[in-house]
Amino acid sequence: MSFPWANHYEPQHPFMRYMDEKLPLPRFIYNAIGGGYPVPRNLNYFWNFGVLSGAALMLQIVTGIVLAMHFAGNSALAFDSVEHIMRDVNSGWLMRYAHANGASMFFIVVYVHIFRGLFYASYKPPREVVWLLGIVIFLLMMATAFMGYVLPWGQMSFWGAKVITGLFGAIPVVGEPIQTWLLGGFSPDNAALNRFFSLHYLLPFVILGVVVLHVWALHLPGSSNPTGVPVKSEEDTVPFHPYYTAKDGFGLGVFLIVFAILVFFAPNFLGEPDNYIKANPMSTPANIVPEWYFWPFYAILRAFTFDFFFVPAKLLGVLAMFASILLLLFLPWIDTSPVRSGHYRPLFRKFFWFGLMPCIIVLGYCGGSHATNGVVLVSQLASVYYFAHFLIILPIVSRIERRCRCRTPSPKACLARLRPHNRGLEKNGSHYRFSGRPVLFGHARLLGHPHRLQYGV
Amino acid sequence: MLGYSAIRTGYNMVSDPAAATAEEEFHQHVKSVSFSFEGPTGKYDRAQLQRGLQVYHEVCKACHGLTQVAFRDLADLGYAEGQVKTIAAEYNVPSLNPETGEAETRKGTAADKFPSPFANDIAAKAANNGAVPPDLSLMAKARHGGPEYIYSLLTGYQAQPEELVKKFPDSKTGPGLHYNPYFANLNLAMAPPLPVDDVETDRKAKDVSAFLMWAAEPKLENRHKSGIPALIFLILFTWLTYMSYQVIWADKKKH
Numbered sequence: 001m002s003f004p005w006a007n008h009y010e011p012q013h014p015f016m017r018y019m020d021e022k023l024p025l026p027r028f029i030y031n032a033i034g035g036g037y038p039v040p041r042n043l044n045y046f047w048n049f050g051v052l053s054g055a056a057l058m059l060q061i062v063t064g065i066v067l068a069m070h071f072a073g074n075s076a077l078a079f080d081s082v083e084h085i086m087r088d089v090n091s092g093w094l095m096r097y098a099h100a101n102g103a104s105m106f107f108i109v110v111y112v113h114i115f116r117g118l119f120y121a122s123y124k125p126p127r128e129v130v131w132l133l134g135i136v137i138f139l140l141m142m143a144t145a146f147m148g149y150v151l152p153w154g155q156m157s158f159w160g161a162k163v164i165t166g167l168f169g170a171i172p173v174v175g176e177p178i179q180t181w182l183l184g185g186f187s188p189d190n191a192a193l194n195r196f197f198s199l200h201y202l203l204p205f206v207i208l209g210v211v212v213l214h215v216w217a218l219h220l221p222g223s224s225n226p227t228g229v230p231v232k233s234e235e236d237t238v239p240f241h242p243y244y245t246a247k248d249g250f251g252l253g254v255f256l257i258v259f260a261i262l263v264f265f266a267p268n269f270l271g272e273p274d275n276y277i278k279a280n281p282m283s284t285p286a287n288i289v290p291e292w293y294f295w296p297f298y299a300i301l302r303a304f305t306f307d308f309f310f311v312p313a314k315l316l317g318v319l320a321m322f323a324s325i326l327l328l329l330f331l332p333w334i335d336t337s338p339v340r341s342g343h344y345r346p347l348f349r350k351f352f353w354f355g356l357m358p359c360i361i362v363l364g365y366c367g368g369s370h371a372t373n374g375v376v377l378v379s380q381l382a383s384v385y386y387f388a389h390f391l392i393i394l395p396i397v398s399r400i401e402r403r404c405r406c407r408t409p410s411p412k413a414c415l416a417r418l419r420p421h422n423r424g425l426e427k428n429g430s431h432y433r434f435s436g437r438p439v440l441f442g443h444a445r446l447l448g449h450p451h452r453l454q455y456g457v
Numbered sequence: 458m459l460g461y462s463a464i465r466t467g468y469n470m471v472s473d474p475a476a477a478t479a480e481e482e483f484h485q486h487v488k489s490v491s492f493s494f495e496g497p498t499g500k501y502d503r504a505q506l507q508r509g510l511q512v513y514h515e516v517c518k519a520c521h522g523l524t525q526v527a528f529r530d531l532a533d534l535g536y537a538e539g540q541v542k543t544i545a546a547e548y549n550v551p552s553l554n555p556e557t558g559e560a561e562t563r564k565g566t567a568a569d570k571f572p573s574p575f576a577n578d579i580a581a582k583a584a585n586n587g588a589v590p591p592d593l594s595l596m597a598k599a600r601h602g603g604p605e606y607i608y609s610l611l612t613g614y615q616a617q618p619e620e621l622v623k624k625f626p627d628s629k630t631g632p633g634l635h636y637n638p639y640f641a642n643l644n645l646a647m648a649p650p651l652p653v654d655d656v657e658t659d660r661k662a663k664d665v666s667a668f669l670m671w672a673a674e675p676k677l678e679n680r681h682k683s684g685i686p687a688l689i690f691l692i693l694f695t696w697l698t699y700m701s702y703q704v705i706w707a708d709k710k711k712h
């Protein structure tokens with residue numbers, strides 16, 4: 001797979017040769033995450049987060065399987081069985097806190113991973129299918145996390161389930177029958193809890209399957225890199241093992257330190273106190289909020305407060321919330337700029353850092369706050385920007401950016417704009433000689449740079 | 458459509474600004490109390506927990522259950538086996554007569570959990586002016602502020618400020634309710650459980666808050682005790698992985 005200069009698997013031991021003939025699993029692993037997968041050598045730490053997401057998924061599966069051995073998926077028993085895990089099961093508190101905070105850690109690393117994809121435009125061809133599969137994984141994760149949060153059957157579990165399944169009720173005509181069918185009743189109860197438990201156990205393995213496809217699709221074109229310029233020769237790459245296994249090992253260590261601090265010293269920091277109250281259908285909490293990782297989407301859902309002609313506000317909110325994620329599926333075709341990395345897209349970068357990022361943070365803040373008029377107004381403005389960013393700004397930016405970007409008086413000034421890799425430019429007679437990373441030169445050429453640069457090592 | 462919603466929301470904000478509420482103006486944040494179990498190496502103060510249990514036993518248990526906590530767990534508080542049995546025997550737990558099968562109560566044993574003072578929520582409501590006294594097992598984790606909230610609530614009873622009544626005549630504390638600025642809607646059905654002007658009240662409130670924290674999080678000490686070595690191990694592990702990362706990349710870092 002990937003590049004023609006990839007190392008080939010050559011089993012030495014007779015047993016491994018036998019294995020290779022009968023079941024070439026070692027060869028498969030060698031080519032996937034071993035020495036047989038060449039990776040660009042210039043990756044920064046943002047490229048650690050794919051492996052970290054995989055590690056978080058495995059942590060969730062392992063702790064989850066142990067928890068399922070002690071959990072009772074019944075509305076009369078669920079809450080007490082969680083307390084049984086916390087009090088009576090050996091190291092049960094550790095398993096549960098690791099699982100609850102593991103979900104948060106999973107979303108943190110996945111959000112950084114998606115951020116990486118957005119800034120470095122990893123979604124562009126030839127990796128568009130990798131991106132699409134990533135969005136599928138994200139949607140599955142959201143469904144799994146939502147159903148997992150219902151299982152302890154606390155107040156927020158119950159009311160969260162009620163609000164989210166109530167979204168289906170917004171669909172005209174068929175909405176309410178669908179909602180009743182999904183819940184197995186008119187309101188969340190034992191039937192809903194039990195099926196959520198079943199699906200919460202199933203979906204992580206579906207995620208695992210899609211992760212395999214995600215990695216498979218990635219291995220055909222190979223990994224992208226911070227400059228966005230495809231690697232050209234063996235010089236530009238290193239084998240995944242040992243180079244990136246070592247770097248990912250270090251990343252995993254840092255991940256586990258943050259994780260351990262949460263689990264051992266602040267296990268309830270990211271949780272909602274209301275979920276330590278047993279579900280009570282007769283008492284609505286003052287402020288129903290989802291877990292922090294859903295806040296931006298929750299803010300978009302709540303941003304629609306008025307019916308628009310005959311379309312009810314609730315339906316608009318539901319459509320907008322799903323659209324906010326589904327529109328990411330079209331990103332590879334919305335962003336038409338041939339330049340990939342945000343480092344080399346001055347205009348894109350401005351909108352990214354001063355538009356999209358603050359917008360998502362503001363949406364997150366609004367989604368977690370009590371919905372006063374002010375909060376709603378701010379989330380409406382931020383939602384407008386969110387959609388405008390992807391549907392209006394990005395297509396325009398990716399068209400106009402190319403023309404204006406190279407009007408610099410000298411190659412040096414141009415390369416200064418192509419920061420941060422502007423080292424190693426020397427004048428050599430009438431030519432500029434560049435001794436930096438070869439990919440940078442390739443990039444300047446990609447842009448049709450008017451100045452002549454001579455590349456020499 | 459979003460723009461339409463935004464314009465209407467903005468218009469509403471100007472034309473019909475949300476009226477201030479008594480809760481917004483008079484609700485107070487929890488008092489800051491220092492407990493021995495705070496911080497990454499925090500431990501429970503056994504003597505304080507025992508005094509807290511005493512407060513629960515004398516004051517809270519009349520109305521509030523502690524149904525997630527078993528008497529055997531009290532060994533964590535430093536009680537010997539015999540003492541645990543004695544404490545358990547002071548509670549009556551629901552049971553069945555082994556001869557007739559009829560419902561009855563018997564004295565608690567170490568294996569039982571703290572019983573609920575009422576047979577069910579309806580009985581609890583009937584005895585308490587329509588309000589169900591919540592179970593206290595998880596109270597220290599079920600409110601923002603945790604044990605500090607419990608302490609603030611227990612020591613926060615006071616006469617309703619006159620300016621509140623003047624400004625919000627509708628928010629006057631109703632009959633059967635008691636004003637407390639630490640409670641979410643300022644008025645609660647529970648009468649002050651500890652006398653307001655007693656010198657012991659502050660100490661007792663602190664003790665019972667610590668005890669309820671233990672009841673909600675009995676494994677806190679195990680957590681802290683295993684967290685420190687886990688963290689030390691992880692820091693060493695990360696340092697080693699960083700060193701190997703540097704060694705492995707040594708020949709590639711030169712451009």
